[in-house]
Amino acid sequence: MRAPAPRTAEAEPPATAAAPAAARAPRRGATDPVKSLLHRHRELVEQAVDPLEIAAGLEVHGVTDRTAARFRHRDVFSLAEELYARVPRGEAPAGTAPAVPAEPVSHWAGLVLAPGAVALVAGGGLVLTHGPARLAVGVVAALALGAALLAAVRRGPLRAAPARGSRAAALWTVWLLAYALGGDGLLAALAAGGPDEPWPLAPAPLLVLAVSVAPAAWCARLFAVRARRRLAASRGLDDFAYGVRPLLLAAVGLHLAVLTALTAAAGAPYAAVALGALLLLARLLAVHGRARAAAAGLAAAGAAEALALASVLAARLPGLDPLAVPVRAALATGGPGAVPALVCGAAALGLLAHAAVALCRASAHADATA
Incomplete structure (x- = not known):
């Protein structure tokens, strides 16, 4: 630690009268x-x-x-x-909370693998069963997968402190996952004038997203640890921002590569890649104290998907055909998966632009313990 700086007179920086x-x-x-x-x-x-x-x-x-x-x-x-x-450091000041130590990898490494394991077992069960047995397997699998996901995000690098916007983010995440499961089938049925019967579900995107939880956790840890080291080595706020921004882009890019490989292996629609990127960026923002921005991005994507479904329904009323023109154009170009791909991709880009500023501030990493 360097010696105290020479005494000087404190002067006001070039700012307005409203300076802090x-x-x-x-x-x-x-x-x-x-x-x-x-x-x-x-x-x-x-x-x-x-x-x-x-x-x-x-x-x-x-x-x-x-x-x-x-x-x-x-x-x-x-x-x-x-x-x-x-400030003397012999004893902690009265009322000061002790620092939270970094959580050992062994405490969360198994938890982030659980969603993928549950999804793989559930997928096998759905393939091998039929009729009422398959329905029972689906219900049990949904409950088990939900419990595994909750456990994975409450420990380790994906853990975020409760904050304003956290509950809204959780609700929109559930909607986005539900749309990934059955939204494309419902949209196609609505566009065809139905649904006249139960529409098909697509478990492949959920399988990809569940398996990608573990890579997402490691990418989040990589970003947090490297950013913390950069914070210790930086000699200025601008220097820190310039050093952390490539780390953020590298972590997101690495996760996108993993998502793309998993999507191709599972034969899932590539909308799963956009949704996975959106969920990772939202979680990174929440972990680093930007829960409201994360909730806003998830809400924008979820509301757009709901609006797409509603516009096709509303177009059945006399004179309201133009409402469904954008959705029908997307369906004609890329099929039902084009809608969530465009919606989640746009929301992910918005969150990435916000994260490139918010997560490159030193205050976003002061309490990092991953």
């Missing part, structure tokens, strides 16, 4: 501007596990590398190190 309190200059006569900054952020500094958390917290409060230069520090990370050094 952390960046405002102290009154004339102040002899230790870093001390005044420490006083304003005493709780943040006392509860931080390491200087990286202080740097992330300062970033949230509007302190930039330019602001840090006013304190005679080259960047926010250097300023955070001095703040961390100024």
Whole structure:
């Protein structure tokens, strides 16, 4: 840890009068501007596990590398190190929660394999059974797969703290998975004037998505660990962002490659790739404290799928034929799978653009424990 920086007068960075309190200059006569900054952020500094958390917290409060230069520090990370050094660490301050240690891989590695194992067993059971027995196997398989998925996302790299938007994200995820199972068949039946009988279900996409949970967890862990290391080695917020963005793209690209291979092996429609990418990006955002953005992306895709079904139904009413023109054009071009592919692909691109900004901030990785 470096020695405390030389004393200087804190000056206001070039900003408007509405600049955050952390960046405002102290009154004339102040002899230790870093001390005044420490006083304003005493709780943040006392509860931080390491200087990286202080740097992330300062970033949230509007302190930039330019602001840090006013304190005679080259960047926010250097300023955070001095703040961390100024607070005694012999005992944790009263009321401070202990740091959550990183969860060992052995605690979650088996759980992320469970959804794929359950899906494979269920697929075999559905192939070997008929009639009422097949229905019973399907019900049991659905319950078992749901339990396995819940266990997989509550431990390890896919674990996200409860936050506003988490429940909505869960509900939209269920809808998207249900559409992957039977939405294409229902849309085709509606477009043909039905359904006059039960439409066919497509378990292959669910099988692909279930098996891809394990690769998704490892991709999420790869991103979290590498980003945390980059945070420790970075010498500025911009430097950190430039280094983390390729890590994000690499993690998403790796998962897309795995999804594509699994989809081809299972003979599933390639809409499963778009849905898998959407679910991974939504989970990454939720894990790193952006649950509302994740819920918004999932809601947009789910609502668009529901609107596609509703537009075909509404077109049966006199004068409302134009409502179904976009959906019928997609069906004519790429079949029923074109609708979820376009919808989920567009939502995934939107979340990727948001993640390229939100997940490249130091504050998104201050509490990473994967």
